[in-house]
Structure formats: C-alpha cells, structure tokens
Amino acid sequence: MPNWLALYYQDPIEIVSGKGNRVVDASGKSYLDFFAGILTNMIGYDVAEVREAVERQLATGVVHTSTVYLLRGQIELAEKIARLSGIPDAKVFFTNSGTEANETALLLATYARKSDQVLAMRQSYHGRSFGAISVTSNRSWKNNSLSPLNVHFLHGADRHLTQFKGLSDADYIAACVDDLRHVLATAVAGDVAALIAEPIQGVGGFTMAPDGLFAAYQEVLAAEGILFISDEVQTGWGRTGSAFFGIQNHGVTPDMMTFAKGLGNGFAVGGVVARGDLMDAPHAVGLATFGGNPVAMAAANATLDFVLSHDLQANAARTGAIILDGLRAAAPRFPIVGDVRGKGLMFAIELVDPETGAPAPALAARYMEETRNLGLLAGKGGLYGHAMRMAPPLTLTEDEAREGLAILVTALENIS
Known part of the structure; x- marks a missing residue:
C-alpha cells in the first residue's frame, strides 16, 4: 500500500x-x-432491510451487467432522487464514488458553458482525482498545481480571517458577495462555467457558510448564466436535520447536485442529479461499467427507503x-x-x-x-x-x- x-x-x-x-x-x-466509515455507514451496521435487499439480488446470480443493459434498480432509484432533489426535469447518472460524481458534474458544466473557468470555495475538498483536486482548496490534499480547469476560489467558510472577525452573518455575506462580484470583474474572462461548493465542508472540518450565503451567491451567478453545483457527498439524505440536502438550508435549488457515501450504506455508489438539459447535452457516447451496478442499487434503494420511512x-x-x-x-x-x-x-x-x-x-x-x-x-x-x-x-x-x-x-x- x-x-x-x-x-x-x-x-x-x-x-x-x-x-x-x-x-x-x-x-x-x-x-x-461517531464517524461511520467517513459518513458512509449512514444507517449503521447489519441493517436487515439492506442486507436482505442485497441477498435477494445476489440470489439472482447477477451482480454486474453494466449500463449497456437496462438496470431496473437504477431507474427506481433515479426516480426517487430526482423527485427529492427539487431540480426541474431532473435526470440522474450513477458513478462509483463522490470523486467521480464531481468529475461528471464539472464535465457537464464546462461542456454546457464551453468554458474551463470554475469557481470553488476556499478550504474545500471535492476528491482525489486530477480534476477534483483542482477545485480543492486545502494544501494538505493537493499534490500539484497542474489542472484541467481555470479555478478561482471564493470566501464563505473562513470567518476566522482577520477581515471577517466580528462580522454579523448579514455583513459577512455582504462582504463575500462583494468579493464574488470583484472576482467576476477582475479575475475571469467571462463565461464562467460553474461554482462548485459543499454546503458544509467535510475535510475542512465541518466549516460552513452562514445560511443564506449561497442564495446571495446564486443571485449573482444566475445573472451571468453561471451554473451552481452543490457537492452533497457528505451533507445529503437528511444529515443536517434541518434539510434533506444541505443546500436547501440556504433556500437554493442548484443546477446540479453530486452525491455518494451514505446512500449505499457501505456499498459503493455515487452520482449526479442535474437539470435534464444539462445531463442530455454531451454529444459523445457515455456509459458506466460499474457505476450503479445491481448490488449497489439494491443496497441504495433499501437505504434511501429506510431513511424516508423512519x-x-x-x-x-x-x-x-x-x-x-x-x-x-x-x-x-x-x-x-x-x-x-x-x-x-x-x-x-x-x-x-x-x-x-x-x-x-x-x-x-x-x-x-x-x-x-x-x-x-x-x-x-x-x-x-x-x-x-x-x-x-x-x-x-x-x-x-x-x-x-x-x-x-x-x-x-x-x-x-
């Protein structure tokens, strides 16, 4: 190793x-x-409903087919997630992990906007792959400065800095929005693809923007046509208590949400839920060999049903x-x-x-x-x-x- x-x-x-x-x-x-395999064993261990769903799938003898064949479990789960997301005309693509989900969302955004410019948050973490590291803003997790994207980082979860100490939520939000407008006026060349943000920063130590900041950001972004990706890998499925997805604490419906971790209760599953026009746009053929495989889908459907029913x-x-x-x-x-x-x-x-x-x-x-x-x-x-x-x-x-x-x-x- x-x-x-x-x-x-x-x-x-x-x-x-x-x-x-x-x-x-x-x-x-x-x-x-109190850590649940990094927020992944979301409903605990040896859960009968999940175990039995997986055993039923194993009993069929089919543990893998890939997405070149119909996967009933994918469709059933996608319908639930699309409904819960609140995103208009939502479609879902399943991956193996949160890293891969974020890569997919970045691909969709840069394709739609025909731009490699992306905004992200200071102190963020979005995965360990080449593209995901480029939108990660934590030196301990960055191996190099090379990047397929042109990234600019925003304030929003850094109230410990001298210039923000003592500010009320409203004043801090106003200062962050001023900075966003300044970045758009000075550091980019127009046609920014997207902002990607965690509602609560995981690796960042659960630092978070005050509720309402992302609504204020979205108002500015929408005026420029910039897409909003909410990274819900750690904040999804009701974990915050006050909302089912973390971004809903800000009163925001993003263009895309990425998810992973707890949905499979230990089985590998991730994905993107996005506006249908964004998901359908890429012209090249795509598939997932292992993403959303039948066993993972059995576990994820059972897990999500358990979360909702309880x-x-x-x-x-x-x-x-x-x-x-x-x-x-x-x-x-x-x-x-x-x-x-x-x-x-x-x-x-x-x-x-x-x-x-x-x-x-x-x-x-x-x-x-x-x-x-x-x-x-x-x-x-x-x-x-x-x-x-x-x-x-x-x-x-x-x-x-x-x-x-x-x-x-x-x-x-x-x-x-």
Whole structure:
C-alpha cells in the first residue's frame, strides 16, 4: 500500500464486526461509531432491510451487467432522487464514488458553458482525482498545481480571517458577495462555467457558510448564466436535520447536485442529479461499467427507503441537538476548545492552543487517541488538522447521543 494512505491512531485498528451503531475491532474492543466509515455507514451496521435487499439480488446470480443493459434498480432509484432533489426535469447518472460524481458534474458544466473557468470555495475538498483536486482548496490534499480547469476560489467558510472577525452573518455575506462580484470583474474572462461548493465542508472540518450565503451567491451567478453545483457527498439524505440536502438550508435549488457515501450504506455508489438539459447535452457516447451496478442499487434503494420511512432527518435534528447543545454548554470550561459547530448529526470540535488560540493539531491527535481509549470513534479534519469532525449514523438513539456526549466531554477533561 502507498505511504500516503494514512491510518488513524498510533496503533491502527481493524474493524471486524458491527451491529447497530457500534463496531468491534480485532482485539474484541467495542466502540460507539461517531464517524461511520467517513459518513458512509449512514444507517449503521447489519441493517436487515439492506442486507436482505442485497441477498435477494445476489440470489439472482447477477451482480454486474453494466449500463449497456437496462438496470431496473437504477431507474427506481433515479426516480426517487430526482423527485427529492427539487431540480426541474431532473435526470440522474450513477458513478462509483463522490470523486467521480464531481468529475461528471464539472464535465457537464464546462461542456454546457464551453468554458474551463470554475469557481470553488476556499478550504474545500471535492476528491482525489486530477480534476477534483483542482477545485480543492486545502494544501494538505493537493499534490500539484497542474489542472484541467481555470479555478478561482471564493470566501464563505473562513470567518476566522482577520477581515471577517466580528462580522454579523448579514455583513459577512455582504462582504463575500462583494468579493464574488470583484472576482467576476477582475479575475475571469467571462463565461464562467460553474461554482462548485459543499454546503458544509467535510475535510475542512465541518466549516460552513452562514445560511443564506449561497442564495446571495446564486443571485449573482444566475445573472451571468453561471451554473451552481452543490457537492452533497457528505451533507445529503437528511444529515443536517434541518434539510434533506444541505443546500436547501440556504433556500437554493442548484443546477446540479453530486452525491455518494451514505446512500449505499457501505456499498459503493455515487452520482449526479442535474437539470435534464444539462445531463442530455454531451454529444459523445457515455456509459458506466460499474457505476450503479445491481448490488449497489439494491443496497441504495433499501437505504434511501429506510431513511424516508423512519424519518431519519428528524432523528438527526433531535439527537444532533443533544450533542451540540451539550458540547456548547461544556465548551467554556475548556480553553482548548476554539469552536463547536455543526448541524444535525454533523458536528465538530476545534482544538486550539489555550494561550494563543492558534490551531493545535497535536491536541487534536491526543483527543483522537483519548476518545478511542474511551470507546468512541471520531474523525479529524480542518484546514490545519485541528478539528475533530463527527457524523454518527442517522439511526443514533437519544441514549447513544448522551453516551457519546459524555465520552467527548470526558476526553476534553483528560487532555486539558
């Protein structure tokens, strides 16, 4: 395996089994899972409805055909996603991952606008491929400056910068919109293809624009014919609690949305839902060999049905509030906590030097080890690697939310 394939923890763990919202490692230790395979095991482990749907497909003997044949599961799932998206005349194309989904959306946008110019957000992450890295704005994740796109990065999730500190949401949004207008007036040559943005930045440590910023951006973009791509790989399917897709918190219907991760509850699936005219436009033949294969579609249909039938968006709002309210109440006791942020079951703790307030990645590493020792799995992110980011399965119970909150607070006490 390559050296850059990083593993969590000083003594990495192997997860060998799971049930509900807990996993067990090879040594037999059990953990409450607050990271869900990077937001992917969205409804937990060993879910009967998903397992049985996959087993039914396996029993047919058909695990793969490719898109040169009709795939009933694709059509059924596409109809659900198109309806939920709110995008007019929506069509769906399935891929294997979020990276590939973002590549597809960028292709559609640059084809439609006949331009290689793209706007993206500072601190963003959109995947590890050549095109996706070019719209990623985080030095830790960029291997080179080469790019198939001409990219300009916008403000919107960087309120820690000196020029924005102390601004109200309205004033910050106004400053960001002024900057967008200035970029369009000075840095581009007209005919910008699209803005691609995460409603909540995943690798960025769950930093986010204030609600309403993307509506203000879209007003400017629409006047210039610039398309809007919402990267919902981490924010989709009700995770924020307050909306089914993250961009809906801004009152925006984008031209395209990309998705992946949780939809398959561990099975590889991604895709793009876009306006029909954009999806139909490319003139060359296209297909997906593995994208939307029959087994992944069985899992994804079962997962989405489970999310909707159990109203897991409401559960995310309810259990997320227990954790976020508890963390915010505890935070003043800990000078090492610079910020607590999030929506629903998508939340982060930013760790800082208690004397200077500077980002403290070493403290974050200690906190990772401490939560692991206490029986909870968490993730790490942030521009400087100093934010603990967590996104438990949407099936988290209220008792598990309180249990996890207690572990998180105890871990802060232990490293303070």
